[in-house]
Amino acid sequence: MIEFKEVFFKYKDxxxxxxxNVKIEPGDSVALIGANGSGKSTFLKLLNGIIFPTSGSYYFDNVKISQHKLEQSSFSKKFHKKMGFVFQNSDAQLFCSSVYEEVAFGPRQMGMDEAEVKKRVEDCLNLLNVKDLQNKEPYNISGGEKKRVAIAAVLALxxxxxxxxxxxSxxxxxxxxxxNNLFIDLNKxxxxxxxxxxxxEYVKGLFKRVLVFSEDHLLIKDDSYERIIEDNNFLTKYNIK
Ligand SMILES: Nc1ncnc2c1ncn2[C@@H]1O[C@H](COP(=O)(O)OP(=O)(O)OP(=O)(O)O)[C@@H](O)[C@H]1O
Ligand SMILES: [Mg+2]
Structure with a gap:
């Protein structure tokens, strides 16, 4: 479903x-680990089509993802309906005037009718336990609450x-x-x-697989969660633990 082939990425120089080089199949649960600045968020932004490889290729469902492709609104809609992205920084994600509007934004963009939108919003607000916040401004809620709202907004699609x-975080x-339990259920x-x-500590039972990024920006390991998590020497050497 997802394939990166010889992907390089540069911000300026x-x-x-x-x-x-990596392949991810439907139903996988993959953790990305590595030191600060190793490139994890950059990798996730490439996956979500926010930025594009400087060289090499990214394929999603056998289609090469490029800026040109995502400028086609029908393709972009389909792609963003399949891929939900929760940003590291919730303030970069939340922009509506209320929590309700925030969660309703995606379904409305996809052209759902208001009855369907309302149902999805209520389900997701309840699921993330943020129903009581629905009339508040996302700007004025706590950091943890923002994260939950951002996750609800993504799940609404x-x-x-x-x-x-x-x-x-x-x-x-x-x-x-x-x-952790919610993500396990979603994966199941x-x-x-x-x-x-x-x-x-809190991701036990969730991941089958781990990709490890090094401080010099290489994907240095792609292995099972158990094998990597038990390899203390490796984790210490690469400033992961
Ligand atoms: N918009 C940007 N412009 C220029 N450099 C950037 C930009 N975003 C990230 N970088 C740089 O790219 C490198 C990788 O950043 P990235 O955010 O992908 O790391 P990360 O692995 O997610 O780190 P963290 O664990 O701190 O979240 C870092 O050196 C960072 O300073
Ligand atoms: Mg990051």
């Missing part, structure tokens, strides 16, 4: 991803692939356990989960 950039321990229901995280 600095190369921040080098020769990335019922995407096949959930791309999560540090979804646990700023969430309290109870909330982390709750989110067939959703593909791709998630960057510095958090090992």
């Amino acid at each position: 600095e190369e921040v991803l080098k020769n990335i 019922n995407p096949e692939v959930l791309i999560l950039d540090e979804p646990m 700023g969430i309290d321990p109870k909330g982390k356990k709750f989110l 229901a067939g959703k593909t989960i791709i998630c960057s995280t510095h958090d090992f």
